[in-house]
Amino acid sequence: MPLDLATTFTISTVVHLMMAALLGLFWRSARRRGKVGFGWWVLNEAMLAVGALLLLLASATSLGGLALAVGNLTFLAGMPLLELGLRIWFGRRLWPGMAWRWGLAVLGYGVWYAAWHGGLDYASRSVIFTAINTLQGLLFGQYVLSQLRTGDPPSRRGLSLIALSAAVIVVMSLWRSVENWPYVGTDRAVPGHLLAVLMVVNIAAAVTRVSAMLLMLHGRIEARLQAAGVELERRANTDALTGVASRAHFEAASGVLLTQALASRLPVCLMVCDMDGFKSINDQLGHPEGDAVLIRFAALLRDSLRHGDLAGRLGGDEFAVLMFNCTPAMAVGIGERLREAAAALRAADGRTVSLSAGLVAAAPGEDFESLYRRADRALYAAKAAGRNRIVAESA
Numbered sequence: 001m002p003l004d005l006a007t008t009f010t011i012s013t014v015v016h017l018m019m020a021a022l023l024g025l026f027w028r029s030a031r032r033r034g035k036v037g038f039g040w041w042v043l044n045e046a047m048l049a050v051g052a053l054l055l056l057l058a059s060a061t062s063l064g065g066l067a068l069a070v071g072n073l074t075f076l077a078g079m080p081l082l083e084l085g086l087r088i089w090f091g092r093r094l095w096p097g098m099a100w101r102w103g104l105a106v107l108g109y110g111v112w113y114a115a116w117h118g119g120l121d122y123a124s125r126s127v128i129f130t131a132i133n134t135l136q137g138l139l140f141g142q143y144v145l146s147q148l149r150t151g152d153p154p155s156r157r158g159l160s161l162i163a164l165s166a167a168v169i170v171v172m173s174l175w176r177s178v179e180n181w182p183y184v185g186t187d188r189a190v191p192g193h194l195l196a197v198l199m200v201v202n203i204a205a206a207v208t209r210v211s212a213m214l215l216m217l218h219g220r221i222e223a224r225l226q227a228a229g230v231e232l233e234r235r236a237n238t239d240a241l242t243g244v245a246s247r248a249h250f251e252a253a254s255g256v257l258l259t260q261a262l263a264s265r266l267p268v269c270l271m272v273c274d275m276d277g278f279k280s281i282n283d284q285l286g287h288p289e290g291d292a293v294l295i296r297f298a299a300l301l302r303d304s305l306r307h308g309d310l311a312g313r314l315g316g317d318e319f320a321v322l323m324f325n326c327t328p329a330m331a332v333g334i335g336e337r338l339r340e341a342a343a344a345l346r347a348a349d350g351r352t353v354s355l356s357a358g359l360v361a362a363a364p365g366e367d368f369e370s371l372y373r374r375a376d377r378a379l380y381a382a383k384a385a386g387r388n389r390i391v392a393e394s395a
């Protein structure tokens with residue numbers, strides 16, 4: 001059954017309107033999340049709906065000429081609008097790239113308008129129009145492909161679909177040019193069904209394109225949520241002041257890692273250390289200076305870590321290091337080097353900072369709680385014995 005032009009334009013108007021409304025619904029949430037560029041795609045679909053409606057009026061009413069002229073304008077503005085949205089979406093430069101695209105659209109429309117106004121036959125106008133449309137499609141396709149290589153990964157699936165819909169339009173435009181070519185310069189009527197087929201393909205391309213845009217939006221929101229989740233977890237696991245593990249994370253991770261290491265018969269040591277007289281730094285030099293000393297000490301602690309070791313801040317000026325594949329002798333060496341490095345730390349008034357630590361080696365099958373209790377006792381012994389020392393306690 002040959003396609004009726006008026007029916008095709010009606011369907012096209014309704015579909016583009018629905019697509020614009022659908023995009024519009026998501027546009028609000030996209031804007032709230034800073035996904036700029038989306039609004040141009042909504043505008044594009046809305047304009048295509050108006051364009052299809054005008055073509056319907058042009059073919060079915062006496063409004064003819066004006067409706068055709070404005071309708072064609074909306075179709076030639078389509079690709080530049082899409083690309084403008086994409087460029088903003090990816091945060092790319094708008095000019096001079098967009099100047100070329102808009103320039104081509106304006107020039108193309110001018111040529112078509114002059115041809116139409118000058119009374120050129122339908123087939124010639126159609127060839128002019130589709131040639132410009134093809135050129136636009138090629139430029140747009142080239143931009144989309146360049147973004148496929150460099151754009152953000154969550155948008156790639158959507159971009160592939162957009163490239164596909166652009167390719168379909170280019171192929172259809174070329175086909176229409178070829179079909180109209182034999183009629184150029186004649187008054188013979190060009191079969192209308194081809195334009196109807198083109199509109200149907202346009203509808204399919206619009207549905208593909210809009211799905212692609214929603215896919216891109218979804219991908220980006222998902223990627224950002226994922227990144228936010230990772231960041232939240234990192235913050236929850238990290239002590240905000242010093243950057244070493246928080247107490248909760250240190251205890252939880254130590255419990256798991258200790259069990260695994262002991263099951264593999266790896267020697268594990270725990271050192272719990274506490275600065276001596278830290279309270280007086282706070283009291284005499286102020287809390288910010290106390291913070292600065294804690295930050296510098298934590299940096300020393302991180303420097304003393306070997307690959308796989310875990311350091312955490314248990315609270316105040318108390319820190320702990322869980323050392324894997326580490327004998328007590330090795331742990332004492334590490335602790336002594338840390339104590340010496342801490343002794344070189346100077347507070348704002350030049351005073352030195354000393355360190356007391358308790359060190360224990362894990363017994364086979366021992367859990368973290370028991371290991372920590374013993375290390376804490378050793379630390380207490382170091383403090384009681386006059387501070388500025390490491391007390392190692394064997395299991």
Ligand SMILES: Nc1nc2c(ncn2[C@@H]2O[C@H](COP(=O)(O)OP(=O)(O)OP(=O)(O)O)[C@@H](O)[C@H]2O)c(=O)[nH]1
Pocket residue numbers: 241274275276277278279280282286287288289290291294315316317383387
């Ligand atoms: N600047 C700063 N001080 C803190 C922070 N958290 C706890 N403190 C302080 O750290 C001090 C810890 O003091 P203690 O370890 O009990 O005492 P100390 O003066 O180091 O004495 P000894 O440990 O017995 O040698 C307290 O005064 C706390 O108020 C913090 O985040 N920043």
